[in-house]
Amino acid sequence: MQEPDLTALRNRRRFLKEVACGIGMMGLADLLAAEGRTADSANPLAPKKPHFPGKAKHVIFMFMEGAPSQMDLFDPKPALQKYAGQPLPESLASQLRLAFTKKDAKILPSPRVFRPHGQSGIEFSDFLPHIASCADDICLVRSMQTDAFNHHPGQALLFTGSIQLGRPTMGAWVLYGLGSESKNLPGFVVLSSGVGTSGGASNFSCGFLPSHYQGTLLRNTGDPILYLSNPPGVSPETQRETLDLAGDLNREHLAETGDEEIASRIANYELAWRMQSAAPELADLSSEPQHIREMYGLDDPVTRQFATNCILARRLVERGVRFILMMDASWDQHTYLNRDLQKNCNRTDKPTAALIKDLKQRGLLDSTLVVWGGEFGRTPIVEIRNTASQESYGRDHHPLAYSMWLAGGGIRGGQVIGKTDELGFSVVEDPVHVHDLQATILHCLGFDHTRLTYRHMGRDFRLTDVHGQVVQKMLA
C-alpha cells in the first residue's frame, strides 16, 4: 500500500472516467470503491477499505505504562507462597535479563486473593473487582512475551514493532490503513493520565509516515487540542471573517497557479474551523447523565481523571475517531508494590469496567477493540531498594511472561489464552509475542498484517516488522 499520490490519483481517476465513458458509467464508482477510495480521496484521511471486512472499526488501546504486575492482577501463582524466600532455580535464573535486581533475588509471593468471575470463571485479583465483572467479555492473555526489558525500548517495540525508534506507531498505521470516519476530529487521538511516559510523543508518532497520521493529544488542561481556541479576545465572528478573507485570497491564487495543493489547504482550514466547535463539544461532559457519571466514577476525586479519559474515549468512538491511545503512568512498581499497585487499581479499575459496559450497552463494543496492558511484566522475584522496609519491596522488569487483555471487536471474550509455569516465570502454553498481538489487532480491523506496508528507505515496512502471527484462538 502506498501513500495516495494525489497527482497520480487524479490521473488515474481521469483515466477511469474516460474509460468508463467508453464502457458505460457503471464501472467508475466500483473501480474507485475497489481501491478503497471514495470521491473525496484527495483527502489522505478519507475512509479506506481494509483487506477484508474487519469486525473492529475502532481501537481503544489502554496503555498502562511501566508494566503492571501480572502475578498480582491476572495470573494467580499460589506456588510463589511455597517457594517464598528461595532463589530461582539456576535453570530459570540463567535466562533472566534484569534491570536492577540480581539473579539470586528471592521469590516474592503475592498477597492478593484471586477468585473466578462470570460464567467463564476467569480468575482476577481482588485489586480489580470491576474489571473482573466484565470477565465474560474479556480475552485474558497470560502468555505475553516481548524482547525488551527497559521501558522506552519496550514501548517502542509494542507500538512500532521495533526497539529502534523512528518507525510509525500502531495508531498511525491504523489511520494510514483505514482513514478516519470523523469529519471534524483527528483520526488518532491520545489521552494521557498520571505522569508522563518513557516513550512520550514517540508512542504516538507517525515515524516516516506523513504527519497527518500522527496522534493528536487531547489535552487535560487548557485547549483540548493544541491551538484550538481563538487567540484571547478574538470572537468567533472575527475568526470567521478572517478565514473568509484568507479563503478568498487563496482562491485567487489557486486560479492563478493551478496548484490543487491550495484547494487542500482551503479544505483544511474549513476542517480546522469545524474542529474548533466539535472538540469543545466533545470535551464538554456536562451532557452526560448522572447514572453514567456514577458508573465511571466521574465525580469521585480518586477516579475522576481516568474516568474523564474513559468517557472521552467512548465519545471519540461515537464520533468516528479511529484509534484512541490512552496512556496511564506509571505502573512501574520497583518499590512499594502493594501500596502503589493498589493506588493505580483504585484510580482505574472502575472507569475501565464502566467503559466496557457502556460501550456494550450502546452496541459499540462489537465494533470497538479494547486492549489493556503494559510494555512487559514483572518478576516473580523481589526487588529490594531499602532493606530496612519490607513494605518497600517491589518487582523488577520481566519480558518473558506477562498478561494483557482484550475485549470487543473481533475478540472472543470469556477465555484465557496461554499459561505460565508455576512461578509465572516462563510461558508454557500458547506464547503470544508482541508482534503476534499486533498482527491480531490488525486482523480484527480487517488487515493482513504482512500486507499493510509502506515503502521507505527501499523497503516495505510494516507494524510487525518481519514477524507476527495472528492468534486465532483470540478471535470471535
Added chain:
Amino acid sequence: MRGVAGLYLLCTSSLVLLGQTAPDFRRDVEPLLAKRCTPCHNANLSQNGVRFDDREAALAGGYSGPVIVPGKPEESKIIQRVTSTKNGFRMPPAGPPLTPAEIAVLRAWIQNGAEWPQDPKKQQPSAEPATPAQTHWSFRPVVRPPLPNVTLRSWVRNPIDRFVLARLEREGIAPSPEASKTVLLRRLTLDLTGLPPTPEEVQAFLSDSRPDAYEQAVERLLASPHYAEQRARAWLDVARYGDSDGLEKDLVRPWAWRWRQWVIEAFHRDMPFDQFTIEQLAGDLLPGATLEQRIATGFHRNSLTNREGGTDPDESRFEQLVNRTNTTATAWLGLTAGCAQCHDHKYDPLKQKEYYQLFAFFHRSEEANIDAPLPGEYGPWMRRRPEYLEKRAALIREFDVEALQEEWEEKIRWTMDNPGKDPDWDFAVSNSRPMLDRFEYLLRKGKKNRTEKENEAVFYWFVRNPGPLKPDRDIDKIRCLAEFRRRLEKLDAEYPRLSEAMTMIELDPPPQTYIALKGDFRARGLPVEPDVPAFLPPLPKDAPRNRLTLARWLVSRENPLTPRVVVNRIWQEFFGTGLVKTSEDFGTQGEPPSHPELLDWLASEFREQGWSVKHIVRLIVTSSTYRQSSHVRRDLKDKDPENRLLARQNRLRLQAENIRDAALAASGLLNTQVGGPSVRPPQPKGVAELGYANSVKWVEDEGPARYRRGMYILYQRTAPYPMLVNFDAPDSFTSCARRRRSNSPLQALNLLNDPVFFEAAQALAMRVIREAKPEERIDRAFLLTLGRLPTGRERERMERFLQEHGAKLAGRAGEAASLLPLAPEHAAWTSAARALMNLEEFITRE
C-alpha cells in the same frame, strides 16, 4: 530417540540410510540442499554467511562458525538446526520441517565425511550473470558526460540547462517562461537563506536594471550568514540533530549546539565537502587536531543515549553504533545499510558481514566531552582557577570528602565485582551506570589514573549521588555531604566555568568487533575487522583501519556514491525533489535518476571544483531551469504529473522552521542572531509534561531569545516543540534525507491560534500602520508577507475587508483592544495580518 529413528529408517527400506553406506552427494544430498537450503544460502543471498551452493563456502561455514563438521553430525550446526523443535531456530524457517528420512540422509552424509565432489562445471567458469554490484548505475564510477546538443540555445544559461533542455526537447516539451522578478527574488531568498526578502530588497531588485541584477542578488545572498544557517538545517536533518538524549528521561544536552555552530561556520566559509566529511567523522584523528576539528566529531554524538536505570550498557552502546553506522551509510553512501544489521541485504549487494565491518570503525571509538572554551572564556578561567582549586581543596578537607569518596568508590567497585550481595549498592550501581558516561570504566580506572576531567566528573557525580550510605551508620556523613554540596555549589557559582563540546575519541587498544547474529548484540558471531563493502572500491592497502581512513575513502576519487548522493540532496533543496527522488536510497530499490547524465555531471563538477557546495548551489540557482515559473501546466498533467522532467519549477511548502522564520521576519519580530545555544520559545503547558515522569522541563526564554529562528528551538526529542512536529520536522531519532510536506487541519489551527503567530500578526499590523501611509498600507502588507504587490482584485478584497470588518470592530471595543492593544482603532489590521499570514502563498515558495 535414536532408536525410534533407526526403526523408522529400516522401514524406509533404503539401505543408504542404515548409515553403513554413505549417501551419494549428487544423488541424495545435493537435491535436498537445493530444494530446502540454497534458496536462502547461496552466492547472492547468504543468510548468516552460510552457503550451500558451493563446496568451499559450505565447509567454511557462516558467521557463527562451521555448520558442517565432517564425521560429526551431532556437532554440525546444520543437524542441530534441522532437528530442532523450536520455532524460529529450526531450519528451514518456512514450509514443513525436513522429514526424518531427509534428516537421516544429511546425518549419514556428514557421518561418512561429508564428501562433496568438486563441481565439474566449476572448472571452466561460465559467464555468470552480472550482479547488481557490477551493473547498478550508482555503484559505477562517476564519468563526466559530454554536454548534449540542444536546439533552443538561447534558453541555456549553464550546463544544467543543456541536460534538462535536451531531455525536454526529446519529449517535445517547451520549458516554462521565467518567473516574474518578484517571484524570483522571494524564491531565491527563501531557498538560499530561509527568510523572505524585505520590501527594501524587493524594491532594490525591481529597480536594478543591470543585466546581471539576478546574479548580483545571488552573490549577496550566498555571502549572507543566513545562507549558512539554511544549508546547516538541511545537514542537521541528515545528522539527526537533537538537543536531548532521546530516550526516557531524555536529558537535555547543553552542549549539542557546539557542533551545530561548527556546521553553520563551515557552510559560511564554504568548507570543501571532503574536509567537511573528514572533520566530522574523524577530526580527532587528524594530526595536531584543533579544538574546532574535535568539535566537528560531534556529528556522531547526535545518536541517542538511554539513561534508564538498569539499562544494559552493552545493549545501549550497540544501539548507538547501529545508529552511527546507518547514519553514515545514509548521509554519504545513500545506502539503506540498516537492512544488513540482521541479515544480508535482500536487494543491494551488502552482506551482513560487511555491515559489521563498517560498524567496526565506530566500535573503536568512544564518546568524550571536552573543555571547549568560547572566545573570551579561557582568560578569566585561567586567571581564577588556582584560587578556585585552592578554595575547593580546603572545602574538601574541611568536610573530609576525599576519604568519603574513596570509601564510596571502593564500595562501588566491590559491588560491581559482587553483584547481588547488597541490594542497596546494587541499585546505586545500576542507576549510576547509564547516568554517568563510562561509569564502570572510570570507577575501575581509579582516581590516580584518571585524567583531571575524568576526576571532576566522578567527583561531582559522587557529591550529588552518594548512594546508600547506611542511614544508621553514616547519617552524619550524609548530613555533612548535604552541607558540603551547598557550599560547593555556592563556590562554583562564584567562579567562571568553561563551555564544553561533545566529541568522539579513538579507543586504545581497539576492541574486537563481532558479527551480531540476526542483529542481536548478545549472539556473537565471527570476529571482523573494519573494512568497506566489497562492491565499492577498496581502502588503500596500508592505511590504518580507523575512522580517518573511512572518511578519506568516502570522499576519495574512486568512491562513486558520495558526490552523487550529496549533489542530489543539494538539488532537492532547490526543486523539492532530488534527481534521484529516493535521496536516502541509491540502491537497487531506490528510484533511478530522472536525469542520469546531469547527476553525474554535477557529481563530477562538485569534485573537480574542490567539493565546493556554494559552487553547486550557484550553478543551480543561476540556471534557467531553476528560474522557470512554477505555475502548474495543464499540458503536462498527464505527460509528467510529478514534474520530473522539470518543464517548470515546483511550488514548495516552506519547512517548519522557515514558516516560523517567515512570520517573525514579516512582522519585524525576528532576532537574526546567528548561532549560539538553543532556545525555548513559549509553548503551551502540557507539552513538555508528556515526557517521562515530568523529567522534561520547558523553561521559557525571556527577551530576545523568544524570537530566534526556528532552527534554534531546543529539540526535545520525546516532547518536541509542537509547531515543528505539525509541519513535518523529522523526529531526529534516525537520519532523515528528505522531509515530507503534509497539509493538515492541525497546521491551520497552529498558524491561526498559536500565540507566537498571533503576536506576529499583531506586530505586523503595527508595523504596517507605522511604516506606511493609509493608502499604501495594503501594498506594504503584501510586500512584507508575500514579497509582491497585490493584484487589483486582491486589493479590492482587502479594502472591503478592512472597511467592513473595521466597522464591526468599532462596535466591539473590547475585542478591538484584544486584537491590537496599542492601536485599537486599527484592530482590523490584526485580522488582515492574520489572514495574510495564513495564506497558502505565505508558507509556500513559488
